[in-house]
Amino acid sequence: MSFPAVSDLNRLALYIRPSCPYCVRVSDYCQQAGITLENRNIAEGAHLEALMTGGGKRQVPCLRIIDEQGNSHWMYESMDIISYLKQQFAN
Numbered sequence: 001m002s003f004p005a006v007s008d009l010n011r012l013a014l015y016i017r018p019s020c021p022y023c024v025r026v027s028d029y030c031q032q033a034g035i036t037l038e039n040r041n042i043a044e045g046a047h048l049e050a051l052m053t054g055g056g057k058r059q060v061p062c063l064r065i066i067d068e069q070g071n072s073h074w075m076y077e078s079m080d081i082i083s084y085l086k087q088q089f090a091n
C-alpha cells in the first residue's frame with residue numbers, strides 16, 4: 001500500500017496509548033528527530049472511534065495521514081511509521 005507524501009506536520013496525527021511500548025518507540029524516534037506530532041490517546045472515546053472507523057482496528061500506534069485532497073490514510077506498525085517519517089522529514 002502506498003501512502004501520500006506530506007511536508008506539513010499538521011497533516012499527521014499519531015493514535016497512541018501511553019503505556020504501549022510500540023507507541024513509545026515511535027515517540028522516542030520523533031523526539032530524537034525533532035518531529036512534533038499531535039498525539040491522540042485512544043483512551044478518549046472520540047479518538048478510539050475515529051481509529052476504529054477510519055483505520056479499521058484498534059491497534060496502536062497508528063499514524064493518520066491527510067492527503068492534499070483531504071482524504072485520510074491510516075498507517076499501522078511502528079517500524080513502518082518510523083520509516084515513513086524518516087522519508088518525509090529526513091534533513
Ligand SMILES: N[C@@H](CCC(=O)N[C@@H](CS)C(=O)NCC(=O)O)C(=O)O
Binds near residue numbers: 079
Ligand atoms: N507490530 C505492531 C505491534 C503493535 C501492538 O501490538 N500494539 C498493541 C498495544 S502495545 C495493540 O494495540 N494491540 C491491539 C489491541 O490492543 O487491540 C507495531 O510494531 O506497531
